[in-house]
Structures are given as structure tokens and as C-alpha cells.
Amino acid sequence: MATLLPDTLSATAAELADASTATISCEAACQLLRTGDDKLPALLASAQRARTRFKPGVITYSRKVFLPLTNLCRDYCGYCIFRHDAGEPGAHTMTPDEVMEVVRAGERMGCTEALFSLGDKPELLFPQMRETLRHLGYKSTLHYLEAMCEKVLRESTLLPHPNPGLMSAEWLERLSRVAPSMGLMLETTSTRLLAKGAAHDNAPDKEPAKRLRVIEDAGRQSIPFTTGILIGIGETLEERVDALVAIRDLHARYGHIQEVIVQNFRAKSGTPMTHWPEPDRGEMLRTLAVARLLMPEMNIQVPPNLSDPHYADLLDGGINDWGGVSPLTPDFINPEKPWPHLEQLQQRTEAKGFELRQRLPVYPEFVDRAAAHSDLLAQCLGSVADAAGYARRAA
16 A cells, blocks of 8 residues: 655645555654644544444454463563562462362353463562462463463363463464463553663563564464553653554564554552553544554554543544453453443444444454464364354354
8 A cells, every 4th residue: 555755744634634545654643643633533534434444333342351360570660550579468379270260250251261461470580489380380480371271271161362471482382372362562662661760660571672572473473463552651652653663564574463452551559650641532542543544454452441431432543442351350450440341332332333243362364373373272263253253152
């Protein structure tokens, strides 16, 4: 498709937005992120037209249980309340029985995704975690995660989707045999945010080059992969566009990125960024629209609970997915922001003129790619996916 050239940057934002049949340049994307309120409707209309050409009439979601396998983590991000040090009140590593208790409860409620979130290699920092793993019978947190993913596959109808942080190519390959998809948020390509006092100060696993390497390694192995950006943590608009373009370019090379999450920063009490300003509705809509115009044929997702009560307005930005929503477990990353009730999610989506459809943690167009990684996955996917690759228990 054509690309808007730099000499078009003198055009108005509305004129740029009208060029919705083209992928846009980085320069144009930055200009559109600065669109004034008077030109915003034209930008949104352009993003909506791009979504209609990609996937008309349907907004998807994944019905999930959220499993915080361990909240011990060696990184100290300035906005996070999920992570704990060993021995702190609230620090916890789930046992296999605890995992399966939640999985079976989710199974009864029609869930099809077991989302595993966990701190990044906590045993490298905490001797207590090494002792916990020894007691459980595993060499590392990733060995334990691998075993729990396989247990979920063999003993339930749910499909695992792990978010374990940085991984080697070997671990990507191992987990791809027991999970149809996995994820790692890029968050940002800004190395400035690693500086003292910035959002990723004392968070070595958030170094952008390391995260891009994992996403690329997943592409080399044809693993359906979820990634995305976290906006409002101190990045410039140019850096925000740079992160989106980095994701777009990796997908152009390997075709493996199943969705891009655009997540908005929410300030949390007790963190270094407690008083940091949050992105407003206009900033979210502009970022979503620009993401859609940069990647017109990408599944773009936004978490509805982080924009409640007005999350339905975000459909105007050109998204086509709400991500994982749980009828059972809280969002342990953002526990102060409950998920919308699924009935409400359906009503609000339909009020905007869309059908809400339940997908698996792996998107329909990536099911065959996931199934190729192991016979076990192929068998499990075959039992829960309908003919089109959506969840059989569609909402």
C-alpha cells in the first residue's frame, strides 16, 4: 500500500486522516497524535474505515481466568503494584492445586483461557523463591510454568497463555509446545525510561532491545504472539510511534504477531508514579487511531477495565478486540479496576453496532500455526475451536 510522504505533513490532520487506504509514515503518525479536537472526528472516521476493511462488524474477546503464578519479581517498575519482594505481605507463589482450583472454576463458567502472569525470573534475586521451586520439584520458574501449562492442557478444556517476561529462544520453543500463544509487552522502545527516577529505573528486564529480541525470536519460530505498548509512562509521542513501528516491522518480517495491545497507564497508590498524570480519553483515541492506521490489518486490543465507565467510546478508535475478560478472577495487575460484567460488555458493544464474539487466547487466523507446534496442542485446539477458529462456547 502507498505511504504518505513527508511532504504531505503540511496538510491538515483531517486530510491525512482521509487517506485511510494508505499506511501512514512515522512523521504523519506523530502529526496525527497531535490532532486537535476539531479534527479528531476525521481521524477516528479514518481508523474506523480501516477496521471495517480488516474485520467488519465483529469485536472479539477472550473469556479467561487470571493466574498470578508468582508475584515475586526482580524488576522494580515505577508504576507496578503486582510485584512483591519475598517475605513481603501479599507475596505468593501458587501451588499446582491452587492453579487447578481456579482453572476448574473457570471451566464451569465457560472460560477458555488460562492467563499466566508472573514476575521475571524471581529465583535469580530471591533465595526464598529458589527454595519454593525446590520444594515444588522444579529447577526454575520457567520449568514450573511449563509444567503448569501442560497440566492445564491435559486436565481441562482451557488453553494456557503465558506472560513470563524475557525468555531465551529455547524457552520460547519449549513453551510453544504447551501454549498456543504467549505474550510479552514491549511497552516502549525508549531507553530514556531506564534512567534513574524514570518508569523503568531498576527494571533491567524492561530494556527495549532485550524485549524486541524475544519478540523476534518468537517470530523466527512462528509462535502466535501478543505484544503492545504502555502509553503515558513518560515516553514522547515520537517514541510512542517508534514502538508501534517496531512491532509493525517485526510482524511484516515474520507474520506472527496476533494482536497489539494499547494499554493506558493508570496511577497507583504507593508507587513512585502515584501522582503521574494519566492519559485522557482524547489521547487514548488518538493513539488507537494511529495504531490502526499504522497497522490496518492487525488485531488491536484495549483493556476495557482501564477505561471504565466509558470504555465503549474506545471502539471509535478502530480497535477490534477487548482482550481477556474474566467472569471469575480480578485483574491482578490492576486490581482496583474490575472487569466489566460480560453481559454489560456485550450490551455496550452491540450498542455501538457490533457483534461481540468469544475467541480463544489464540486468534482464529493463528490456530493452525499454533497447532503445528505439538500434537497435544493440535488435539486440544481441535476440541475447543469451532470451524472458524473461534471458541465453541461463543458468547
